[in-house]
Amino acid sequence: MNVIIVDYNSGNISSVINSFKKVAKDKVNITVTADLNKIKSTDKVVLPGQGSFKSCIDALNKINGLTDTLNEFAITNKKPLLGICVGLQMFADIGYEETETKGLGWIAGKVSKINNQNGKYKLPHIGWNQIDIVKDSKIFKDIKNNSHMYFVHSYEFIPEDKNVISATTDYSSNIVCSVEKENIFGTQFHPEKSDKLGLKIIDNFISL
Amino acid sequence: MLKNRIIPCLDVKNGRVVKGINFVDLKDAGDPVEQAKIYSDGGADEICFLDITASNENRDIIYDVVEKTSKKCFVPLTVGGGIRSVEDINKLLNCGADKVSINTAAVENSKVVLDSSKKFGSQCIVVAIDAKKNGDSWEVFTHGGRNNSGIDALQYAKQMEKNGAGELLVTSMDRDGTQVGYDIDLMSKISSKVNIPIIASGGVGNLDHLVDGIKMGKASAVLAASIFHYGKHTVKEAKEYLDSKGIPVRI
Numbered sequence: 383m384n385v386i387i388v389d390y391n392s393g394n395i396s397s398v399i400n401s402f403k404k405v406a407k408d409k410v411n412i413t414v415t416a417d418l419n420k421i422k423s424t425d426k427v428v429l430p431g432q433g434s435f436k437s438c439i440d441a442l443n444k445i446n447g448l449t450d451t452l453n454e455f456a457i458t459n460k461k462p463l464l465g466i467c468v469g470l471q472m473f474a475d476i477g478y479e480e481t482e483t484k485g486l487g488w489i490a491g492k493v494s495k496i497n498n499q500n501g502k503y504k505l506p507h508i509g510w511n512q513i514d515i516v517k518d519s520k521i522f523k524d525i526k527n528n529s530h531m532y533f534v535h536s537y538e539f540i541p542e543d544k545n546v547i548s549a550t551t552d553y554s555s556n557i558v559c560s561v562e563k564e565n566i567f568g569t570q571f572h573p574e575k576s577d578k579l580g581l582k583i584i585d586n587f588i589s590l
Numbered sequence: 591m592l593k594n595r596i597i598p599c600l601d602v603k604n605g606r607v608v609k610g611i612n613f614v615d616l617k618d619a620g621d622p623v624e625q626a627k628i629y630s631d632g633g634a635d636e637i638c639f640l641d642i643t644a645s646n647e648n649r650d651i652i653y654d655v656v657e658k659t660s661k662k663c664f665v666p667l668t669v670g671g672g673i674r675s676v677e678d679i680n681k682l683l684n685c686g687a688d689k690v691s692i693n694t695a696a697v698e699n700s701k702v703v704l705d706s707s708k709k710f711g712s713q714c715i716v717v718a719i720d721a722k723k724n725g726d727s728w729e730v731f732t733h734g735g736r737n738n739s740g741i742d743a744l745q746y747a748k749q750m751e752k753n754g755a756g757e758l759l760v761t762s763m764d765r766d767g768t769q770v771g772y773d774i775d776l777m778s779k780i781s782s783k784v785n786i787p788i789i790a791s792g793g794v795g796n797l798d799h800l801v802d803g804i805k806m807g808k809a810s811a812v813l814a815a816s817i818f819h820y821g822k823h824t825v826k827e828a829k830e831y832l833d834s835k836g837i838p839v840r841i
Binding site for chain 2: 393394396397400401404432433434437498501504505506507508509510511512530532533534535536552553574575576577578580581
């Protein structure tokens with residue numbers, strides 16, 4: 383089994399790499415690359431993302447053919463892909479951070495700023511919050527409802543089809559924090575920083 | 591519901607913990623990696639390293655410490671002390687730090703905060719404010735508390751938010767090391783002034799001080815060093831105490 387963590391200069395991904403390597407041990411090969419041929423032939427892809435929606439999309443587009451290759455992997459060939467944080471947000475059609483930016487368009491919807499209710503809620507939403515699991519997701523195997531996960535973000539993904547939502551978290555409103563659509567998975571929180579339960583989610587994805 | 595965070599802080603000098611947990615089962619009490627692991631296993635919501643290495647030739651040791659820690663601890667790791675440039679930040683993040691805390695460099699050159707938050711995202715940029723009371727206001731100090739910049743701490747906090755800081759780590763220099771509690775007035779004034787989370791620091795002597803920092807100081811997170819050292823309190827005890835006082839924590 384081969385898992386690729388896409389390295390497209392989206393900011394700091396060392397924690398993602400460390401956590402996947404820790405979980406994978408010797409049973410799974412973890413490769414960090416943006417090599418198109420390697421992505422085409424791998425079993426699973428992890429799409430991390432830090433910084434802004436726009437900076438991540440720009441970084442993806444800077445690598446010639448990467449978006450097409452990811453499209454082919456996740457949409458045409460329907461192979462498992464996990465997006466983390468902005469990695470998940472990029473599934474949307476459109477994002478509004480910095481400026482209006484076109485997303486990957488894999489899951490219909492938009493990414494907008496969390497409504498902080500005129501300063502009542504601080505942004506970024508930083509820290510440990512509980513997740514409300516609203517549908518069975520393969521990556522939540524053995525994860526109890528209301529488990530704590532580590533969040534850090536100011537923008538939220540609002541999908542059109544609510545059936546893709548697998549978990550929400552309560553911060554000013556019910557924020558979508560996990561999605562599953564066929565072979566496409568995403569978490570707004572950081573499993574790589576969510577202690578043992580986060581590592582379990584990574585394990586669940588690797589074991590799919 | 592979002593939980594308030596408890597962040598143990600370890601002072602690291604030349605790669606060794608200066609004050610630390612004094613546990614008998616520790617193989618090497620001075621090893622920051624081992625101590626960080628104990629904290630994260632004990633339920634710490636984040637770990638903070640403050641590098642107080644004075645000499646330049648030993649400055650690179652912290653990178654090795656961060657790299658080893660990030661392979662063992664899977665909670666957020668913040669590293670501060672001696673960060674001068676965007677390149678320093680880049681190196682720390684590449685070694686596995688999740689956030690960096692910038693102090694002197696943010697005062698001397700506000701572009702560091704602007705540039706680094708643009709490059710790496712606000713989520714990993716913490717601006718550390720060392721503040722000392724002067725009459726009715728507070729002034730920002732730099733260089734580990736040695737130099738008075740004369741800048742008003744509240745104005746500065748607002749400016750750092752604008753420049754792209756994701757969080758503010760506010761230390762009262764009057765209280766630091768005294769164990770008489772946080773400067774609640776300072777914490778609550780800064781917290782009300784900005785819309786980003788603040789981490790209260792400086793002066794914790796008992797668990798009630800942590801409660802006060804959150805309830806009255808309006809801090810999102812509380813940082814403490816000495817109460818967790820020498821086994822006075824565990825992070826678990828601190829969390830259970832906060833929970834008993836109605837403060838939401840991750841247990």
